[in-house]
Amino acid sequence: MIPPIANNFVAGETADDALSHVESLNRDGICGILNLLGEHYSVRQGADEDAAAYVSLVEQLGASDLDGCISVKPSQIGLDVGDDVFRENLDRIVAAAAADDVFVWVDMEDYTTTDVTLDAVDDLGHQTDGNVGVCVQANLKRTPDDLERLADVPGKVRLVKGAYNEPASVAYKKKAKVDEVYKELLEYMFTEFDDGIAVGSHDPSMLSHARDLHGQYGTPYEVQMLMGVREDAQRDLVADDVEMWQYVPYGDKWFQYFYRRVRERKENALFALRAVTGI
Numbered sequence: 001m002i003p004p005i006a007n008n009f010v011a012g013e014t015a016d017d018a019l020s021h022v023e024s025l026n027r028d029g030i031c032g033i034l035n036l037l038g039e040h041y042s043v044r045q046g047a048d049e050d051a052a053a054y055v056s057l058v059e060q061l062g063a064s065d066l067d068g069c070i071s072v073k074p075s076q077i078g079l080d081v082g083d084d085v086f087r088e089n090l091d092r093i094v095a096a097a098a099a100d101d102v103f104v105w106v107d108m109e110d111y112t113t114t115d116v117t118l119d120a121v122d123d124l125g126h127q128t129d130g131n132v133g134v135c136v137q138a139n140l141k142r143t144p145d146d147l148e149r150l151a152d153v154p155g156k157v158r159l160v161k162g163a164y165n166e167p168a169s170v171a172y173k174k175k176a177k178v179d180e181v182y183k184e185l186l187e188y189m190f191t192e193f194d195d196g197i198a199v200g201s202h203d204p205s206m207l208s209h210a211r212d213l214h215g216q217y218g219t220p221y222e223v224q225m226l227m228g229v230r231e232d233a234q235r236d237l238v239a240d241d242v243e244m245w246q247y248v249p250y251g252d253k254w255f256q257y258f259y260r261r262v263r264e265r266k267e268n269a270l271f272a273l274r275a276v277t278g279i
Helices: 015-027 044-062 083-099 111-127 143-150 175-192 204-217 231-239 254-264 266-277
Strands: 031-036 068-072 104-106 132-137 156-160 197-200 221-226 243-250
Touching (some): 015 044, 015 068, 015 243, 031 044, 044 068, 068 083, 068 243, 083 104, 083 111, 104 111, 111 143, 175 197, 175 204, 197 204, 204 221, 204 231, 221 231, 243 254
Parallel strands (some): 031 243, 104 132, 132 156, 156 197, 197 221, 221 243
């Protein structure tokens, strides 16, 4: 059973719990991005089982009237077992999702997984005419080049600041620098992308910057935030006619997710505290 504090950030332990949460979000005009909690399987069985769970989930979504999609982690569906296992399971999920008209996000993990993840999304974006999206991280020094590549790939791109503790050789470490780069990359996306921009941030200054860029360039965009974080702001964005998506984790591995979210960065811990206390 999920305790009350974690309930703020996790929709429940079952797919039905998560779908019920998305139904409540939809009533407020918010769409849901469903993520089955789990990652870093070292043997194939667990990866295959979670891939099968995702196939079942997209079938449930496809049979419903819900505004929702899914998001998967490469290490959850076999990347640590082998690149071929990851691709086999991702292909299986994306094929099922395309058949049920359900969009698939592929989360980005630490920097060592970037190339194989982008290669998969590049392939599948063209194969499905854009029914996949990928997350990129502003703190990685390589991201400008990655965005230039992704500008020509059908699909969507979610820009986040980056939560992994990467080495200084590949990532910016100072918050002010990451914020500066995030704004620069966001402007690049608004100028070079025709559509498919997802602003993955809870930072009011980044959301304001996105609004200004939209006003300047007219490029469509959406905002994505975590369940349990600044939910009043999420509803305010909907009221301002911004397309709003909430990242909705669920599953019996909730403790690892909750603990990691709180400890990843000081900012995340403060967001969690504010979300629970209302400060």
